[in-house]
Amino acid sequence: MPPRRKVTTFNKARAIAWLQDGVSKREVGRRLGVSHSVVVRLHQKFQATNSVLERPRSGRPKKITQREDRFIRRQALQQRGTTANIIRGQLRMATNTNVSTKTIRKRLNEVGLRSRRPAVRPRLTAAHRQARLAFCHNHARWTRQQWADVLFSDESRFNLHHHDGRARVWRRQGERYNNGLVQERVAFGGGSIMVWGAFSFRHRTPLYHIVGNLTGQRYRDEIVAPLVLPALHQIGVQAVFQDDNATPHRARLVNNFIQQAGVTRMNWPACSPDFNPIEHLWDELDRRVRNNHPPPRNLQQLLQFLQIEWQAIPQAFCRKLVNSMRNRTAEGIAKRGGHTHH
Incomplete structure (x- = not known):
């Protein structure tokens, strides 16, 4: 309440x-x-x-004064990754006032600051932000029909077990993706199974299991030729193919093959998973596997559950994701190429 x-x-x-x-x-x-x-x-x-x-x-009168309140708030805002216990020690050293960590948390909660795990996103350089902003400006006027003709694709890893991070930050409501409050990471870490998939407003490819390292040749022969081209044909001559800048995707033999096939390829900015709606499709797939099945005993069973739930996701969910693209580009412009909430 x-x-x-x-x-x-x-x-x-x-x-x-x-x-x-x-x-x-x-x-x-x-x-x-x-x-x-x-x-x-x-x-x-x-x-x-x-x-x-x-x-x-x-x-009972308050244990701390208004001045000490301001000190507590200032410490949390200047050191977003600090803890209530550290602030408690800083307050004691600065004012000789000794209060509990519960009191510190309560005072911060009263001004809208709550300890939350930071959002995890790829590290963005100035060049990344500039490229992301240019992408958003170039597609800001795209219609829903234009986005409906895009085939969004990506790979994703799924683990047998979840591992939650423990880092936390003090933030107000609406600050989740602000600079300094996001826990940045490099490309996705270890996992158990890698799969590839693609979807558009009306269509979806099969979920493909990638065994071993994905090379440019394997990407061309196992994914682009047998899966991407038929999916683009279903969309029509106006179809656009989206994939990110992973090394296998941008191999010369892949680029030549796509060009010779007459495929229109979207110029995708690096480090931009938040612009790709398939990331939400992966999240939905993971939720469905965890909610609709017992914990998988092995990788083979995990793959089986993934295949089942990939086909079971309603296409209406995919349409909703495609329709979110105009909001994604608008927010990218508002954030000047920075992290968005997607």
Whole structure:
């Protein structure tokens, strides 16, 4: 339940003045953005005390002063990766005030700062941001129909077991992807099974299991020729193929093959998984495997579950992802090529 909204003394006085002028309680509530019951209680209290001021309250005084509150908040904002226990020690050294870590967390929570695990995204250089921003500007006016003709593709690794990180940061609501609050990483780490897949607004390729290292020749012979070209043919002559800048994808023999096949290929910016809607398809696939099946006993069973759930994902889910592309490019422009929330 969200915290109850506190009505200021000024607004209480306005409410009483409106009520005395004949304005209904519901209308007063609408004007102040509070419920009808809040106005009723305010009016009853005014009739009983002839005042809108809060009466002095008894109880334990706060352990820390407003100045110490500001110190706690400043430490969390200047060192987003710090902990409540570290701030507690810094407060004791600076002011000789000794409070619990629970009090520190409570004071930070009251100003909207909560400890959360940082979002994990690829590291972005200035060149990456510039390329991402250019991509968004170039596609900002694309229609839904143009995006519907794109075949989005990627590889993904799936593990037998999940491993959650423990890093946390202090942040306000809406700050998840702000600079300095994202835990950046290099290309995806160890895993158990690698698969490749692609989808568009209306179509989906089979899920392909990649055994061993993917080379340019294997990418051409095992994926592009037998899977990508038929999928593009289904979309039509206006089809566009999207793949990222992984080394096998950009091998010369792959580029030559795609060019000779007459395929229109999207110029994709590096380090941009958040622009590719297939990342959400991988997340959905992982959720479905974990929710609809017992924990896989081995890699063969994991692959079997992945194949089943890949086919079971409704195409309506894919259409929704494709329709998100206009929002993705708009947010990329707003973030000036930085990390988006997708």
